[in-house]
Amino acid sequence: MAPALWPRLSRMLWLACLLPLAPARVAADLYELRLTTDGPATTGAEVTITASLVADDNGSLVLPASAHLYRFHWLHTPLLLTGKTDEAFSSTIRAVGNTPGDFPVSVWVTTADCWMCQPVARSLFVLPITEFLVGNLLVTQNTSLPWPSSYLTKTVLKVSFLLHDPSNFFKAASFLYSWDFGDGTQMVTEDATVYYNYSIIGSFTVKVKVVAEWEQATLDAGKRIVQKTGDFSASLKLQETLQGIQVSGPTLIQTFQKMIVTLNFLGSPPLNVCWRLKPECLPLEEGECHPVSVDSTAYNLTHIFRDPGDYCFSIRAENAISKTHQYHKIQVWPSSIQPAVFAFPCATLITMMLAFIMYMTLRNAAHQKDMVEVADFDFSPMSDKNPEPPTGVRCCCQMCCGPFMLETPSEYLEVVRENHGLLPPLYKSVKTYTV
Structure with missing residues (x-):
């Protein structure tokens, strides 16, 4: 009798162990764990990391009503944990890194009554900790341009340094900013925002070196000066309005002859250029020209005329700031008539020269005859x-x-x-x- 009970008992124990795992296996295919952080951070500053359990199919599934079904487990060493908060289907920790480096942080979720069971969801990310200041440069201007990092010359730029300090770690620090605008201009300020006006076009890199300094208490009840620095930069592309278009090319040409017209743009590229031949010099309407993208200040137009007549090149160019128009008139002659026009004067001149030579020859002959008669x-x-x-x-x-x-x-x-x-x-x- 006893030997027969052992198989049944062992089967019941096996099923009992499997029961806690069943919901977890089902949930593992339905949910995911998303991590958010306010890092990166400098050494000594506090970092906040939040893990949230969400449905894996973009929210069509409904999470259980009870928030006590799952437990969040964190692994964050060597970061020092300074606080932890658990909410409904989310958990938040606060940690500090005292040495620079990239530190992995992992978190997984299990059922509350079986923390050794298979995780419902897990996630991993790397938190960067640096010994320098964290922040970025923000460049703004009243005129917004469609190209990234493009700005207008002779218009004031606002350049600001934005310190990344969500934990307010630098609340007692004083800052000093050393600016270099890339055109030979440098300045030092105590303000994180400066205003500058570029007078020439081109690509520039504005740089700033930031120094933060404050007092910090020591273990022996003393104080010491702590300093952190950071170097930041931003690339700028300064452009100017189009002042006009210089057109150089022939004004008279024959049919079926290749014509080249050079366009010189008095403005900064990139440009959108379009042109069209018209009987009269009229502005181009939208959509009635041949669009061309030009990345320089010069462009060559080529065209072959098949019919004689008077034509006008209507040209329009625009960059991110402005647009301008220009016109170029040209007269096209038929190739079969123009050579005859030039040949007629030549034939007339040759005929006159032949007639003069014949006249002089006959005259000399008559003189020689008179001379012979006198000689007799x-x-x-x-x-x-x-x-x-x-x-x-x-x-x-x-x-x-x-x-x-x-x-x-x-x-x-x-x-x-x-x-x-x-x-x-x-x-x-x-x-x-x-x-």
């Missing part, structure tokens, strides 16, 4: 049968025919001597009288 005249010594030619004819022959028949005046005089003997000199000698 008899210049033999005069006799009674051959009377001396008239004086007019002789002079004409000497003046007109001589230069064409003879190469030099000396040859001409030699011929005259041979035919006529001695002739009177061309110039009469001047008689000299002595008184």
Whole structure:
């Protein structure tokens, strides 16, 4: 009889041990544990960590009405626990880290009556503790720009240092701020907020070194000065409004010829540029242009005209601050007519030159014929049968025919001597009288 009871008893004990585990196994698939913290923190400052049990399917399940069904278990060493608060389906602890580093903190939830059973939910995260100050720089301006970290030049910037101190650890500290705005300007203030105006465009990095100092009691009832520092920075991109667009390119071009127009933007990129060809120079409407993203201050437009006529490039550019318009007129000539226009004057000039050459050739030929006829005249010594030619004819022959028949005046005089003997000199000698 006794041997038969042992199997039944052992089965009943086994079922009794399984009963506490049944709800936990079911709940483990239904809930999750979420952790929140106000860290990171500096050494010596108190950190708050909260664990909350929530439904795993975004809240469609309802948690049990009793808050005493579950228990939260924390593992936070080497952090020093300074306080713990348990609420309905949540638990909060406060801890302090005296050494810098990254410390894991884990928490798990079990049923209240079986803390050795399988956890309903668990979670783990790493808490950073630093020996420096914790905070960040906040840069604001009245003008909001769509690009991150973009601001307007020649407009006041507000730069503020925000200390992260949720436990009010630095309530008795005094602060000193050393500012560097990245353009050569530096200043030291006791205020965590400064105002600055950048006058040029570009990318800058504003930096601040923060020093916190306060008195702290020692174990021997004395006091000592404690100091903590921190270095912080923020990147800025300063832009300015578009002052205009400079357009350089041809104003006269042929059809089917590639045209390049260079646009120089008097403003800071990035830019949204659009353009369109119109018969007249009119502003562009929204959605009627070819949009182009430009990351520099220059851009080249290329286009090939297929039809002759008068056109106007309507150009619009805008950055995060402003927008501007510009126009460029251009006249397109047909490629088949323009060469003929230039060829006609050339053909006319060539024809005139040929006509002049022919005229000069014919004229020279006529002169040579007259010279030959004059050369046949008899210049033999005069006799009674051959009377001396008239004086007019002789002079004409000497003046007109001589230069064409003879190469030099000396040859001409030699011929005259041979035919006529001695002739009177061309110039009469001047008689000299002595008184």
